[in-house]
Amino acid sequence: MKLEAIVKYFSPKSMTPGAVPCGMTADTLTITDVMASLGMAAAQSAIGIELYLAKAGVLxxxxxxxxxEQLATERSKKNRALQKMGSHRRRAFLRTLSEYVFRxxxxxxxxxxxxxCCSGTGFIDAEVFTMKAYRVRDSWFPQEQDREQIRVICKPCGGKGAIKNECRCRGRGVVLNKEKTDFQGVPVYSQCKRCTGRGYPRLKEAEIYAALGIxxxxxxxxxxxxxxxxVEHCHMEEASAEKALDRVTH
Known part of the structure; x- marks a missing residue:
């Protein structure tokens, strides 16, 4: 059973506890089975379980x-720059850093x-040109072009103000290698260089160091x-929880 399958059990749309017989796959597990499995997995990797549930918005x-923050404080003892800070400034610095680590x-x-593109508003200002004309008796005579600013829907987000955080590889982590595909005659995929196989971009560093004031x-x-x-530690804890859950549900 995967961690991502657990989330639906915290907010089921239509599920009657005990109505589904217990089995060996995620599709046939009851809520009781899932919660018991989650408890056993948490006993082995509590941090990883809590990390994922917080990431999914359950907690x-x-x-x-x-x-x-506690982990960062412990590790800061080996960081000279952090040790040179005053205790109050270091505490505030690590608090902000920890929030961005989780993000x-x-x-x-x-x-x-x-x-x-639209800074989250869903609309952008666009410059358009219109040709106005005036009528003299039965004839129309064009005037000069008139330039004006209008508000139009932002195309990248479709007016929603937000876009998916996926890379150009559309979240797959790989892209078609055209050169090798043409040479071999079959589709050949390579790791996406922009996201290094993650499928999505990370937080912008400029936002982080601006928030830290450095x-x-x-x-x-x-x-x-x-x-x-x-950040790597968080992913490692999640991977550990994934393995623990897989062991107790197989």
């Missing part, structure tokens, strides 16, 4: 953000992000690796 992110970890190809050079030199390792 509020407060507890898991506190966990990330970055929570992203997926199905996530939605604010449309950069310049880009300081972020790249001192804190980027620290941030990336915290």
């Amino acid at each position: 509020p992110p407060d507890n898991i953000t506190n966990y990330i 970055d970890y929570s992203l997926s190809a199905a996530s939605t992000t604010k449309c950069d 310049p880009k050079s300081t972020w790249s030199r001192t804190y980027k690796l620290f941030f990336d390792r915290l």
Whole structure:
């Protein structure tokens, strides 16, 4: 059983507990079976389970953000730049960093992000030209073109103000290698270089170091690796929970 299959049991549209016989696949498990499996998996990887449920919106992110902050505080003892900060500033810095770690970890190809084209409004200003004419008796005479600004629906988001957080590979993580495909005569796919196989872009670094109040050079030199390792830790905990759940449901 996959972690993603658990989410539906927290908000079922139509499900009668105990109406489905117990079985060995996710499709035939009752709510009781699922909750028991979840409890056994949590006993082996509680952090990973809570991370995923917070990521899916089932649980509020407060507890898991506190966990990330505690982890960051422990790891900051080996970071000279963080140790040079005052205790109050370091605490606020790591709190903000932890919130962005969770946001970055929570992203997926199905996530939605604010449309950069319209800044989330769903509309953009467009310049149009109209040709006006005047009538003299039975004849029409054109005037000069008239330029005006109008509000039109943003094409990238279709007026929604948000777009899917998927890469150009449409969330697949691979793209068609045209050169190898033409040479071999069959479709050949390669890892997408833009997202490195994730299927979606990560948070913009400019947003992170701006929120932390540090310049880009300081972020790249001192804190980027620290941030990336915290995000990697979250993914590792989720992978551990995935394996634990798979063991108890097979």
